[in-house]
Amino acid sequence: MADTSKTDAHSERVKWQSFWVCAGVACLTILDLSKVNVGLPSIEESLGGGATELQLIVAGYALAFGLALVPSGRLGDLKSRRNMFLIGLTSFMLASLLCALAPSIEILVLGRILQGVAAGIQMPQVLGLIQQLFQGAERGRAFGLFGATIGLSTAFGPTVGGLLIAVGGLENGWRLLFWMNIPLGLLAIWFAWRLLPKRQIHEGGASSLDVTGILLLGLATFSLMLPFVLTTGGPDDDPRRWLWLIGFVVAGAAFVWWERRYLRIGKSPVVHFGLLRLSSYRNGILIATAYFAAIPAMFLIVTLFLQQGLGLEAVFAGMVSIPFALASAVTSWLGGRLVNTQGRKIVVIGVALAATGIGATLPIVAFTPEELTPWLLAAVLTIAGAGGGFVISPNQTLTLQEVPVTQGGVAGSVAQVGQRVGTAIGVAVASSTFFATLYAEQGHETTEAIYRDAYGRGTLIIVGLLVVALVLSLLDLRKRTVAAA
Template sequence: MSETSPHDAHANRVKWQSFWVCAGVACLTILDLSKVNVGLTSIEESLGGGATELQLIVAGYALAFGLALVPSGRLGDLRSRRNLFLIGLTSFMLASLLCAVAPTIEILVLGRILQGVAAGIQMPQVLGLIQQLFQGKERGTAFGLFGATIGLSTAFGPTIGGLLIGVGGPENGWRLLFWMNIPLGLIAIWFAWRLLPKRQVHEGGASSLDVVGILLLGLATFSLMLPFVLTTGGPTDDPRRWFWLIGFVVAAAAFVWWERRYLRIGKAPVVHFGLLRLASYRNGILIATAYFAAIPAMFLIVTLFLQQGLGLEAVFAGMVSIPFALASAATSWIGGRLVNKHGRKIVVLGVTLAAIGIAATLPISAFASDAWTPWLIAAVLTIAGAGGGFVISPNQTLTLQDVPVTQGGVAGSVAQVGQRVGTAIGVAVASSTFFATLYAEKGMDTSAAIYRDAYGRGTTIVVVLLAVALVLSLVDLRKREVSAQ
């Protein structure tokens, strides 16, 4: 019977301590995708600004996040994930400081974009380090815990935001949303400096940085996301913004051509298209993109409906997401332990439960009384949260299971780009549907009736996006079953 040596026990302890540093920092970045939602009303009262500025505060973060992911992931794979992690974390803390003291709405938008860039620098290193630290079943457990952390931070974000606004007051309480990142960031920097591995395995052969490929991919991502970021559903939306999609097609085609040429001359491209030939990786990205198009949009619409439509204070509107968070955390941990045995079936179950839970809010929003609506929405979101936990961590594990460790950072980055693009598109389509309904029906007798109708239409978009994720999950499950025969 073998015993674990003191050296192995110490190494294992440090490995898990490093994991929790990574998970904690990921939590900070994801919190800023959701906690700011409940602060929009407070920000509007404090700094002014219209629908476009408020949309940029939410979606501009996701846009900058998406642009920084792939180059940062590639740099981390080629150079040092630890160093890029520390650079991103420090930059995130400084950008948070700029947001906290912003005197105008324009400075706040700038700070949010810089926050997004910093988050895009550090998140690929988190995924690459988890790939580097864990193998086999232990990796599934790690991603299960990671998914639980992400689920908690996504769903508890509105609650935390509401509490901070309650403490700081309705006009300037939103500044605490950003001040909280400063002490937490300092603590994380200290632990990261001490614990994260200083060495890593690099790819063999060519290791040059594909600058042209990075620029072309960035242009393609920017051109795809920008028109959605600028979509508010208001009468002032400029239809010419959709011309950016032509730029996306051109830049994407140029990127594919360049990457293939770069590989032919013996150099390492920014994205190995061989990764996309891995069915587990390709299908996992598509499922995550559809799922993350739905869930952040759902949280934003629920928050707007409860605050503006039903008049709930920010803290109470945020607390509606607590059951989702707790259920998601529990099933993320369970899903991480079961994914190696049951595979894609776990994800199919998760997407189905998420769709059922969110669809159940539609009759509630239409027919329940104002007093009962928040309670009933919180109850059915428990079902959605349980489903969400079965999606995030199992899908993350399945997506990266066949990816070489040396490409873990860039592989995780491309997957994250899909999530951020999905978030930008989902938030834009669902929220613009919500606001367009308000603009179109402002002549109705009661504002509550308008908001109920707007919520119903916006949430229908969310349910459709989850249906897309379910179809993709079923297709991947079928392919796996056929290949296993």
Template sequence: MSELSPNEASANRVKWESFWVCAGVASLTILDLSKVNVGLPSIEESLGGGATELQLIVAGYALAFGLALVPAGRLGDIRSRRNMFLIGLTSFMLASLLCAIAPTIEVLVIGRILQGVAAGIQMPQVLGLIQQLFQGRERGKAFGLFGATIGLSTAFGPTIGGLLIAVGGLENGWRLLFWMNIPLGLIAIWFAWRLLPRQQVHDADVKSLDVTGILLLGAATFSLMLPFVLTTGGPDDDPNRWFWLIGFVVAAATFVWWERRYLRIGKSPVVHFGLLRLSSYRNGILIATAYFAAIPAMFLIVTLFLQQGLGLEAVFAGMVSIPFALASAVTSWLGGRMVNTYGRPIVVLGVALAGIGIGATLPIAAFASEEWTPWLMAAVLTVAGAGGGFVISPNQTLTLQDVPVTQGGVAGSVAQVGQRVGTAIGVAVASSTFFATLYAEQGLANPVTIYRDAYGRGTAIIVALLALALILSLLDVRKRAAASA
């Protein structure tokens, strides 16, 4: 193996330094999807608010995240990913400041939505920059490390949140969840300004932004996610919210018509439907959507069960996810190195392990003693974490492997929209099932028994979503085998 010249070694070092800036900022935004879960009881104690407001704090972030992804990804592709990255990071820091000083629950909800928008601006730039910086097997390695970072962020979020609440106290400890983003954001801005590439390759055919297409896609995404975001499982849920799904069908159909017409007249649409003809891309999005519908919901349900049902303090409830995080980090790194050799079967193995690990929590929650439940859950979630690492980074690599670099941002954005839609739907369905059980059985049994029932029903939804991801993965393996025969 030949040694790199000094110039090549310097360029390689800067490339990997840029990668770690991207991965670090992505982990900061993903942390806010999970660490806030353990802060909900503290927020309710401090600011009040009902189930709807608390649901909006969690799912509203995912909703805004999903809405901003595609326009931000498209702007990054045709203008500057570096500039959009800096805009998103600065906005995220300012929105975090608003959340940290929020005097009322309404202001906190607004701050969380603005946080979601900012996260949606910067995340597609992260994916586009990784596509831009790395090629071939090196890209698999990069996505492996990226997946490990995201896995750690998702799973360590509840632990970090619990520690901050323990430091700050039940009344105002939740504010530290947002204050921590300020110094970290300032450090990230400095490194991003210095290291991120100022030059990028642009698609010569793209000269304007498809504003109408972006608005239609935004309307479709909003109409699909909103009724799930507003679902709490409580008696006050408005059944009329489901009429928004009619708006989704109309907006989605109009979007498809408009994009095809836009392409026929020689312009570049916001989403190239030709990308969806790439089986690696299409199937990867479907698998990720089902997987991300399950995992964030799992963290929320586990945290609620341990804190509210078994009375664990936030810091200890969060620590149950540490084995998941460590196992996920290891297998994400391994998966990134193995994916170019073994392909989609790695994802099949990962989804199966995740389903087995999370499914094993059902008998534990139902029958184990209160003292042993957290320990046993941590043990079986190690298996789930090992599976999760084999899903995230290999699937990310396989999803984007055939996508042109010039469309890396928007392609990553569409994939992320699927993940955020999945998250909103999965969290809503699982948590509303959890809370609906609590409302239905209130006063009928011992409170711990009621929480055990609620956990079982909510987690059954999560296992079903993982079963769907497994079926999709197996179908993709079968299709690839048939194509290569």
């Protein structure tokens, strides 16, 4: 009896150690979405480049991330999540090395795109492994801790980036943003090799890789995201970029037709459309897409305003997000414990708090004295962070609640594609609105007034996206309430 107890305790310990390897690598991946924001002025000073190159450094990462997610998730489900995790992590580390050594802005953009591909390989394995390791109420707690980790890494990213730039200096401090991934990546590879499960349950029946479906989905995703990635708000934006949306419609329709045909002939498609009939899964993706269109864009707009508009150093601009991070971590943990009893109500409260906190920054930026603005922004972003924690982990749990474990990787991948598409669109629309205001008002107002106007217009877009997420959450809550009655 004692031996069995020891075995169970050992298995439980290894399971949670595996979880923290996954969460740590996800943290490293998500940090690169937000910490690079504060490095943009330093990169421009060091390597030059215009608005298009700087936009590609941020949104190009999200574009490549989104393209790699579904095929990588499918390969992980069919073959080995552990092996795909190690491939993605190793590639991420090597791409970070290329970014750290980049001699030109073009090489840095290339490195960022390769980083995004590597992140897209490893992130689906993280979600699939958590699905595989935990069941029932324990899964809710695991996703609560995972959400806290993601919330902290997203919000602490600007602070970490600012500190590294302060250490390395304005000219080359941005390189430390990428150098930090090398030792952390090596450590993570060692732990992943030792701890991650070598065996997993696979789908029964046909399990061939749907290459045509993957290519069509990749083309549709690329065609949707590219015009937004290329939108800078500058006078040289080419209006022909929107023609790519025609490609999105054509490729998307071809993908749906092919996947249905592939299923009819008895093979396993890259995306099981049956998953989208699960309202918890479908609605969760839509809510997350709208939410992740708003929050990364908010961090970028706040950072640009504080650094360029108010002249704060990167380290101090990054610190404004610390209260958001701490509040988000607490409510992510709490939300993971409450989601099994409170369900979608938690998400509704979270989105409402996030919209309220970010909306409150508008009068602060418009009317408060310059010396008080960063402090007041930090205060109201605490409210937004508390809301964000109630959104990320509970929504993740609810989204994957009814998904079979054998499809956990690809299901998580499709959800992540929604998030990355949302991020690319949200960052592009909000930042282009910000920069378009700067171009339009240049020479007509003082520098501080121009940046206050730019912040206001960009943030109105972000609040609007959160209102969309709130409406979607309320509709889902209403449907669940009617179904339970």
